[in-house]
Amino acid sequence: MNENHRFEIRLAGEGGQGLILAGIILAEAAVYDGKNATQTQSYGPEARGGASRSEVIIADGDIDYPKVTHADLLLCMSQESCDKYFYDIKQDGVLIVDTSYVSRVPTSKSYRVDITGLATEVTGRAITANVVALGLIVGLTGIVSRQAIEAAVVARAPRGTEELNLKALAVGLEEAERLKSQRE
Amino acid sequence: MNENHRFEIRLAGEGGQGLILAGIILAEAAVYDGKNATQTQSYGPEARGGASRSEVIIADGDIDYPKVTHADLLLCMSQESCDKYFYDIKQDGVLIVDTSYVSRVPTSKSYRVDITGLATEVTGRAITANVVALGLIVGLTGIVSRQAIEAAVVARAPRGTEELNLKALAVGLEEAERLKSQRE
Numbered sequence: 001m002n003e004n005h006r007f008e009i010r011l012a013g014e015g016g017q018g019l020i021l022a023g024i025i026l027a028e029a030a031v032y033d034g035k036n037a038t039q040t041q042s043y044g045p046e047a048r049g050g051a052s053r054s055e056v057i058i059a060d061g062d063i064d065y066p067k068v069t070h071a072d073l074l075l076c077m078s079q080e081s082c083d084k085y086f087y088d089i090k091q092d093g094v095l096i097v098d099t100s101y102v103s104r105v106p107t108s109k110s111y112r113v114d115i116t117g118l119a120t121e122v123t124g125r126a127i128t129a130n131v132v133a134l135g136l137i138v139g140l141t142g143i144v145s146r147q148a149i150e151a152a153v154v155a156r157a158p159r160g161t162e163e164l165n166l167k168a169l170a171v172g173l174e175e176a177e178r179l180k181s182q183r184e
Numbered sequence: 185m186n187e188n189h190r191f192e193i194r195l196a197g198e199g200g201q202g203l204i205l206a207g208i209i210l211a212e213a214a215v216y217d218g219k220n221a222t223q224t225q226s227y228g229p230e231a232r233g234g235a236s237r238s239e240v241i242i243a244d245g246d247i248d249y250p251k252v253t254h255a256d257l258l259l260c261m262s263q264e265s266c267d268k269y270f271y272d273i274k275q276d277g278v279l280i281v282d283t284s285y286v287s288r289v290p291t292s293k294s295y296r297v298d299i300t301g302l303a304t305e306v307t308g309r310a311i312t313a314n315v316v317a318l319g320l321i322v323g324l325t326g327i328v329s330r331q332a333i334e335a336a337v338v339a340r341a342p343r344g345t346e347e348l349n350l351k352a353l354a355v356g357l358e359e360a361e362r363l364k365s366q367r368e
Contacts, residue, residue, distance in 0.1 A: 020208065025263030034226030040250050043211050054188050066224050066250055 005060040007106070007143050008068040011133070012085050013077025014050045018130035021156060023054035025134060029144040029156055030058040030151035038066035051080060058143055073141055076102050076116070081087065098134055111140065111179055118171055128168035135172015140180065145175065185357070186301055189244040191327050192252040196269050197261025197285070198234045199280065202314035205340060207238035209318060213328040213336035214242040218305065222250035231270035242327055257325055259317055260286050261299070295324065295363055302355055319356015324364065330357065 009026065013018040018060055020041050027037035035078035040055045053067045070090045079097045088105050089095055100116035113136060119129040130155060138149045148168060157165040185323065187193035204225050211221035224239045239252045254274045260266035261282045270290050281289055297320060297321040303313040316338060321335045327331055335352060341349040 024204065024225070031227040036226075038226045039223055040224040041211070041217040041221075042209070042222045042224055042247070042250070063226070163211070174239070 006010045006063070007058045007141075008070065009056040009058070009073045009075075009137070009143070010068045010071045010085060010088070011056070011075045011077075013052055013075075013082030013098075015052045017052065017077050018127060019052050019054045019075075019077065022130040022134055023056045024147070025054050025131075025152045026137070026144065027155050028150040028155065029138075032148035032151055034146050035060060035144075036063055038063050040066050051078070053081070064178075073137060073143070075137065076131070077133070078102070079104065083107075094108040094140055096132070096133070096140070100129075101137075108179070111136070113175060113179075115172075118175065119168055122171045125164070125166050125167050128165060131165050131168040132172040132175075135169040135174075136176050137172075139173040139176020190247070191242045191256045191305070191325075192326070193240040193242070193257045193259075193321070194252045194255045194269060195261075196265030197235045197236055197259075197282075200234075201261050202311060203236050203238040203261065204294065206314040206318055209242045209315075209333070209336045209340050210240050210321070210328065211242070212339065213239075213322075213332040216242055216332035216335055217328050217339065218263065219244060219328075220247055221248050224250050225259075230364070235262070237265070253329060257327070259321065259338070261287065261313070261317070263288065266290075269353040278324055278325070280317070282317070284313075297359060297363070299356075306355045307352050309346050309348070312349060315349050315352035316359075317355040319353040319358075320360050321356075323357040323360020352356045 001149050011023055013019055023039040027039040030037040035058050038056045057063050057066055071088055071093050073094045074085055074089050075096045082102045095110040097112050098115035099112050100114055115132050116126050116129040119132045120126045153165050153169050154162050194284040195207055197203050214221040220241050221306045241247050248257055255276045255277050256270055257275050258269055258278045262285050264285045279294040281296050282299035283296050284298055288333040299316050300313040301309050303316045304310045336348050337353050338346050
């Protein structure tokens with residue numbers, strides 16, 4: 001985390017990709033780890049058409065301003081969101097794009113993963129892409145513990161889909177390890 | 185709405201009452217009406233134990249600060265939330281309490297409704313209390329149109345429960361009319 005222990009996460013894509021729920025799960029996991037968190041979504045001109053944006057702030061202390069100003073982590077699950085939000089990432093911020101939707105990335109410093117493809121391959125359901133993405137985010141940033149994100153995923157998974165979602169999470173975490181080892 | 189066309193709503197109670205989803209539905213309804221909206225929930229010391237708090241800001245213009253400072257409308261579905269947030273209501277703000285959970289209300293200027301009781305009676309499911317509450321809120325404040333809130337409820341209702349949830353909404357709207365006519 002940065003100097004004042006505030007970590008800003010933006011999850012951007014389209015409606016129906018489960019990004020709001022992913023934000024809620026991430027915020028709840030932070031609390032399991034003893035941190036504070038807020039999760040906000042904006043509607044209206046800021047998120048016109050099918051666009052969806054979920055923002056999570058995680059901090060050790062109070063969170064006075066619950067919106068992202070410069071993202072420590074940006075996840076893009078649509079080309080539009082990547083084009084729009086790329087410029088708000090911090091210099092050392094992490095960018096993750098889902099190559100199922102994003103083909104043009106304006107930097108070489110990004111993690112390009114076929115998140116939706118991985119989700120479909122491993123769980124048979126594209127809708128678990130949001131949980132694969134959570135695994136990637138947690139694996140790459142360590143912003144919450146593995147234990148906490150697992151507990152939060154299970155708590156929010158529709159009944160009967162807990163195992164499926166844990167599988168999706170595990171794939172994201174493993175992919176993160178693979179990506180990190182490539183950069184070393 | 186107030187001078188700068190910003191309306192602040194706080195939905196407070198406990199986890200499992202569906203207040204986050206209620207906030208999302210309300211925010212989405214505002215967009216159907218052509219307005220801007222944000223929905224935020226806070227986790228951590230601010231919402232310790234089982235407490236849950238969902239905040240919605242609806243405005244004609246941009247929303248720079250997505251947190252409630254002084255609520256135009258406060259819904260309390262737990263005694264604790266009523267004790268805690270009562271003091272942040274605007275002078276002419278509206279307070280709605282669910283008498284299934286709240287017995288002590290520190291003002292006579294409130295709407296006291298057995299929201300959970302009504303939900304159980306009409307739909308057979310206490311979990312629809314959040315949608316009954318939405319009907320009350322919309323009926324009492326007119327902050328979004330009936331058409332918009334119906335569309336937003338249907339869009340977010342789990343498949344197969346659309347009719348049930350519209351019934352819950354209608355009960356809340358009717359109860360609001362009854363309460364308003366009593367005050368005239």
